[in-house]
Amino acid sequence: MSRAILHVDMDAFFASVEVRERPELRGRPVIVGGTPEGRGVVAAASYEARRFGVHSAMPTATALRLCPKAVVLPPRHGLYSQVSRRIHTVFERYTPQIEPLSLDEAFLDVTGSLRLFGSAAAIGRRIKGEILEELGLIASVGVAPNKFLAKLASDMNKPDGFFQFDPERIAETLDPLPVTRLWGVGPATARQLERLGIRTVGQLRHYSRRLIVRHLGRGGEHLWELAHGIDARPVVSEQETKSVSNETTFARDIHDPNSLRMWLSELSEQVAWRLRRQELAGRTITLKVRFQDFTTVTRSLSLPAVTDLTSEIRDTALRLYEERLDHPHPSVRLLGVGVSGFETPEARQQSLFHEVRARNSRVDTIVDQVRSRFGRDAVRRGGSRR
Incomplete structure (x- = not known):
């Protein structure tokens, strides 16, 4: 049976929580992490800061050179953990099959919930709306038949995104995307693929599995499957995790x-x-x-x-x-x-x-x-x- 998988990803989570706590910062570039003196690294950046080229893991000193007017705040993981628990409470209204990836993102298998709550897309929109109404935070949601496509979908229209893969048009949606959007394609693999003339997912999909494996080894088979929208991994809840x-x-x-x-x-x-x-x-x-x-x-x-x-x-x-x-x-x-x-x-x-x-x-x-x-x-x- 086809599965119904959601990937919920909170937009600029740490920074968004800080702005919610301090509304006077709304619309200003906010950096979480490091110190105002420029020591340490960026843990998160608001979208206003990202427009200046600021990103997570960047040295704070570099971030402040790019965005001198940014507000730098220390992380408050206790607060973020508390908010994350409340987000999970929203998830639990719709399914027990929740696989958290971090404080700010999770996979949900809602296959068994469709008869109670309607389509996967309807469930995704309800979750998105309840997080906004109850917590004042924005989530991007992807809806798809598997985990890879759901995670890809949640990133399609960020921030405040919502995207559903049509099972009948998966190839059509994937084909124009750069091959770097596939899990496992870093700079070195991208260069190998480019030597084969492969720059998009569609170009990769039209090569045979055997040829890709010959050039990339066992990892090539995984990439070939992703290019065809195939991902058999189940959602593993916290109760089932090893x-x-x-x-x-x-x-x-x-x-x-x-x-x-x-x-x-x-x-x-x-x-x-x-x-x-x-x-x-x-x-x-x-x-x-x-x-x-x-x-x-x-x-x-x-x-x-x-x-x-x-x-x-x-x-x-x-x-x-x-x-x-x-x-x-x-x-x-x-x-x-x-x-x-x-x-x-x-x-x-x-x-x-x-x-x-x-x-x-x-x-x-x-x-x-x-x-x-x-x-x-x-x-x-x-x-x-x-």
Whole structure:
């Protein structure tokens, strides 16, 4: 049976939440991340700032040279997490099949909800409208028969976008798009395809699977399927997941090790918060790195006991980066941190009996509560980069 998949992506989420909290900033370029003095990197930028060329992962100093009048605000992840939970409450009205990708985007499988709520497009518009009415935030929504097409659709008409793939016109919609819109096509792969005369999805689609695989290896088969609108991956809900991870794809490749360490700390905090929210703890920490040539590597380390502690996840991720990657390395396109190897609640409790770990667990709980109520900067961890 054909599936009905939504991809909901909040527009400039961190910046939009800040503007909602401070309406006097509406219409002004807003940067979240770094400091007004130009240290650190951009975590998010409003669309007003993006018009000047500002993008996430850019050094704040560069962003301020491009947009000197930008308002620079520190991130408040506790606030963003709180808003994200409310967004998920809207999703849950329509389906339990929700796969969060980060605080600001998720896949929803609404196939089983069509009889109750109408078409997938109707559900998507209702979700979009309820998020705006109840939270004052704008979401872009993509509707399609699979995850790849849904994510592509949500990006079609940003900001405030809504796009539905017509199952009868998938090829017609895909064909004019640049081949770089396919997952897995970075600069190196794009150059390989260009040598074959392939610049658009339509041109790729008209090559045989065998030829593409011969030139690109196993990844070529995946690209060939995407060019034909094929993606069999299911939506995996948090209850079904065997791992919890957060990753970010940078608008521009990052080479600076200090910026990458900062992002690893941010991603580790988000993963740890999601684990505690789901009452999960895992033994294996995984670092995922995708370089500028689209080579992807993963490095994992299993701990003696399961954990949901921010400090342990962060320190292990940083250790994997420092010790398990070659240095110097190429510029990084994507960075991710994940936790897997979950155990039963009973085993988890026994593993946390150690006095130091129990104290760290209590600290995490207090930090979660304070940040959720008062914002990220209401409390800071020892050794924090901010």
